Amino acid sequence: MTITGDQNLIKKMNKTIVLDEIKKLELVSRAAISEKTGLNKGTVSSLVNELIESQFVYEAGTGKSSGGRKPVMLLFNHQAGYSIGIDLGVNYILYVITDLSGDIIYEQKESIHDHSTVAILSTLIKTIRELFQKTPKSPYGIIGIGIGVPGIVNEKGTILHAPNLGWKNVKLKQALNDEFKVSVVIDNEANAGTLGENQFGRGQNAENLIYISAGIGIGVGMILRNKIYRGVSGYAGELGHMTIKADGEQCRCGNVGCWELYASEKALLKQSEAISHDENKLQQYIHLAAKGDESVMQNFSQVGVYLGIGISNIINIFNPELIIVGGRLSTAEQWIKDTILSTVEQRALTYHNQKTEVIFSDLRTKSTTLGASTLAISKFFTDHEELI
Amino acid sequence: MTITGDQNLIKKMNKTIVLDEIKKLELVSRAAISEKTGLNKGTVSSLVNELIESQFVYEAGTGKSSGGRKPVMLLFNHQAGYSIGIDLGVNYILYVITDLSGDIIYEQKESIHDHSTVAILSTLIKTIRELFQKTPKSPYGIIGIGIGVPGIVNEKGTILHAPNLGWKNVKLKQALNDEFKVSVVIDNEANAGTLGENQFGRGQNAENLIYISAGIGIGVGMILRNKIYRGVSGYAGELGHMTIKADGEQCRCGNVGCWELYASEKALLKQSEAISHDENKLQQYIHLAAKGDESVMQNFSQVGVYLGIGISNIINIFNPELIIVGGRLSTAEQWIKDTILSTVEQRALTYHNQKTEVIFSDLRTKSTTLGASTLAISKFFTDHEELI
DNA sequence: CCACTTTGTCTATTGAATAAACAAAGTATA
DNA sequence: TATACTTTGTTTATTCAATAGACAAAGTGG
CATH class of the missing domain: 3.30.420.40 (ATPase, nucleotide binding domain)
Known part of the structure; x- marks a missing residue:
């Protein structure tokens, strides 16, 4: 059934706007909310009282006066x-x-x-x-x-x-x-x-954000127009199985030349002929690279190039504000970042790349x-x- | 400034719902609109009268009675x-x-x-x-x-x-x-x-639709969650420059191994060593294929394989309901369709492919x-x- | 102490919806 | 042909969430 407009919808909409403002501003008065949102101050007062009643908001003391009555400061009840x-x-x-x-x-x-x-x-x-x-x-x-x-x-x-x-x-x-x-x-x-990067990481202000979870495989999440994009069945984002080498290696998914064969931990470990998925392997590699092992550094570089190829595809396809590289492989940032960025510089379209930033996750494995x-x-x- | 809810918003929302219903149903009564939308019949009556006043809607005679008063049938004023x-x-x-x-x-x-x-x-x-x-x-x-x-x-x-x-x-x-x-x-x-396919073609009921304009180059449009997706600068959709052969041919865009080098008219004409972009060249090729020219049929087949590779990527990335192949190259449907579909069968992830349909445009060059x-x-x- | 300012509460008003009464115009049956 | 019932459309009274503005509370500065 179609969603039609009525007063119930309006009230809910406005109450959500008020609550989002209180969450965002971390100490704010009713008068300030009215100013920022354009809602009538009587309306704000009424909606805030209901939020206080349902215990999502509380009054947290008074603020500074700018010449008249001191405002009552409101806080979102995190707990x-x-x-x-x-x-x-x-x-x-x-x-x-x-x-x-x-x-x-x-x-x-x-x-x-x-x-x-x-x-x-x-x-x-x-x-x-x-x-x-x-x-x-x-x-x-x-x-x-x-x-x-x-x-x-x-x-x-x-x-x-x-x-x-x-x-x-x-x-x-x-x-x-x-x-x-x-x-x-x-x-x-x-x-x-x-979603973790969008809410708590460096992706908070991005309307179009692509997150690359690079570990044993590669998975990708897409925030498009401020919402996760999922596709018809909810399966969107399998860029790990995007073909980047049409005549390359056979993947276990049935395809040939999938991105994750060349740009994940799997690729790194395969090059060193280690088959184990032991978590410590990547740490050992990072340690070896830090000690100057040329072969390992070269392998990291190669993985960086292929990450850069896939990221260039993402830039050309999505034209996003931000691409965040996360997952376990992002702990090797020092050894892959430069080749990623230089490959992107070479391969991504100039216009498309202008407003796109590529960064590594600050949240690392917490995203x-x-x-x-x-x-x-x-x-x-x-x-x-x-x-x- | 934040958009807040008020009575003006309610009215506009409901009037749009009523107008969309009249457009969609092609002869509909106020009572039927009320039933379908859940809006009160008094509300519908009032909103319809305003639409009649602004000449977007008119009364087009009476309908059949189902036992009581005959309904007055409404039509959208196309003209x-x-x-x-x-x-x-x-x-x-x-x-x-x-x-x-x-x-x-x-x-x-x-x-x-x-x-x-x-x-x-x-x-x-x-x-x-x-x-x-x-x-x-x-x-x-x-x-x-x-x-x-x-x-x-x-x-x-x-x-x-x-x-x-x-x-x-x-x-x-x-x-x-x-x-x-x-x-x-x-x-x-x-x-x-x-947008043409989404409004007038076979893409009318798709929430997530990918349109491939295959001609001299390849451009792609994306309807995601019922709206065109444009990206931060409005440049999204350059899948023609998605790398599918990482170590392939140099593209004039600066990248290497771009999809459109292998899957467009450009690829077709290059294989026959014809450089001209003459519009009739593709027609001649189709004609030669129809006459049984093995070399030309083989070239079409190869282009179909590469179209299939890119389409498999699209399926894995977007998980859309529908992919429509349009543009000039779609006039060669007969010679490329089978290899496209068999390549997709081989390469696209099984789960992702389940609810995705790949078709050629009915609108052809009118989209x-x-x-x-x-x-x-x-x-x-x-x-x-x-x-x- | 007073005038002015700012914040917050309260009240009257507005208007778009709904519920329901009413009117108009059908059909079916006795 | 008249009557009872049904369906569609119009009209009216009511609801309520917003707004505008009056009022109250509580500041500051001279």
């Missing part, structure tokens, strides 16, 4: 609730508890040795129970759990395929909802990482957990429109 | 105004006059022999003057002119670069607005073609002119919110 964010990696699970603004109040990492569904599910449930215990009391409690996974996820929260975990058709959301009566959101780890937490927070506010 | 759509090609200019629904009431094609700015501007102005004369009288007259061009266009309507015309920094919009006091919209020809006309119509309605 009105908490969210759990989880990054399910190939060799590890990273957990965070955040408040409603995404600020981390607790984090924990576990290693994975057994990839079986039963083993991972068991450890997830155990640890989430512990996190529930660790979470401070608050008006809304734990409002949801968000999880980023390295694979294809459908809209029901089923992991259709995660090649690096060896998983197919795993109903992760349902399994967790059998245990925990809170909202559970499952998303691809690159999408979650993109995905933070993004996962944000997924749960967004869902909470969407599902509880009556609170706002 | 309330007209729009001019222009496709400025490398060797030709295609003009249409359409009504407000995009139905063509007149069309005309001219050949281009002199690419100079002065010559083309002169002929454009002369022909547009003639089109103004040819347009029937109507309440709103010619509401605007839309033009698709083969190059990079900025938001001011300046053609920054059109390599196949040999143009740089041509202020086309301003030049035409010096002559004609109507709204003029300039866009890239692939973007215009995408761009119709899309250009639609650009002008959209701008008219956006700029004249007070009429709706």
Whole structure:
């Protein structure tokens, strides 16, 4: 059914505008909100009172007078609730508890040795129970759990395929909802990482942002016109399987010459004839490069060139404001950045490259957990429109 | 300034919903509109009366009674105004006059022999003057002119670069607005073609649609979440310069191994060592293939393989509902379709390919002119919110 | 102490929607 | 042919979220 306009819609819209302003400005008065938004000061006063009643906002003392009455300063109640964010990696699970603004109040990492569904599910449930215990009391409690996974996820929260975990058709959301009566959101780890960078990283002001999760494979998340772009089935962003060498190597996905064969950890480790996906391998390589190992430096350079080729494609295709390189490979920034940028300079179209910045993530391996937490927070506010 | 909700917004929103329903349903009653939209029948009655007053809607007789009073049937007034759509090609200019629904009431094609700015501007102005004369009288007259061009266009309507015309920094919009006091919209020809397919072609029900304009080069338009995606500077969609053969041939854009070197008319003609961009060359090739020329058929096949590689990339990246192949090369559908589809079958990810359809344009070379006309119509309605 | 300023609350008004009454114009049946 | 019922469209009373502006509270400066 079509969404039509009525007074209920208007009120909700304006209340959301007011709440977003309070979140953004970190101490703001009703008068200032009225000025910034154009809403009538009576309207702002009324809407703020309702937000105070639902405990999302509180009065935090008085501000400075500019000649008349001192304003009452408002703050977003970060601790009105908490969210759990989880990054399910190939060799590890990273957990965070955040408040409603995404600020981390607790984090924990576990290693994975057994990839079986039963083993991972068991450890997830155990640890989430512990996190529930660790979470401070608050008006809304734990409002949801968000999880980023390295694979294809459908809209029901089923992991259709995660090649690096060896998983197919795993109903992760349902399994967790059998245990925990809170909202559970499952998303691809690159999408979650993109949201993390968009909310907490250097991608906060970008309307069109591409996040590259470069690790064992390559996954990409796309914020287009301020929203994650997912495609018809929710599977968009598999640029790791974009052909960049039409007559190159066979990929296990069935294609030939896929980007991730040349521009990921897989490419790096293959060149050194190491097959193990051991997490420490990349660290060892970085250490060797730091000691001046020419062969390793050359390998890093080559990976940089191919990352640059794919990034140039992204610039020509999307014309984004910002491209953020994240994932485990971004810890090797020092050894790949220069060749990435010089390859982009050579290959990306001049006009397209003018307003595009390519940077490495500041959040490093935290993007995905933070993004996962944000997924749960967004869902909470969407599902509880009556609170706002 | 933030857009806040008020009663003015509500009314505009609902009136647009009512008008869209009348456009879509082609003879509809107030009662039916109320039922379909959920708006109160008094509201619908009131809004329809205002649309009748502004001459966008009229009462077109009575419908069948289903037991009570006969309904009064409403129609969108297609002839309330007209729009001019222009496709400025490398060797030709295609003009249409359409009504407000995009139905063509007149069309005309001219050949281009002199690419100079002065010559083309002169002929454009002369022909547009003639089109103004040819347009029937109507309440709103010619509401605007839309033009698709083969190059990079900025938001001011300046053609920054059109390599196949040999143009740089041509202020086309301003030049035409010096002559004609109507709204003029300039866009890239692939973007215009995408809109044409989205409004009038087989892309009408697609939320995520990729249109490939394959001719001398390759340009791509992207409808993502129901809207054209343009990127930060408006230059998105240059997939013709997406690297698919990292160590392949040098492109004049500065990159190496660009898709359009292998998958366009350019590739086809180069293989036969013909350099001319003569429009008839492709026709001759199609004719030779029809006569069984093995070499030509093999060349078409090769182009089909490379089109398939790029289309597989598009499927993996965007996960769209629909990919439409248009532009001049689509007239060779018979000789390239099978190899495109089999290459896609081999190379596109299985999950991603499930809900994606790849078709050839029914509008053929008309996509761009119709899309250009639609650009002008959209701008008219956006700029004249007070009429709706 | 007073005049002025700024912030916040309160009240009257506006108007676009809805609900429901009413009018107009059909059909079916006795 | 008259009547009862149905469907469509118009009109009226009501609701309520906004705005405009009056008023209150609480400052500053002379």
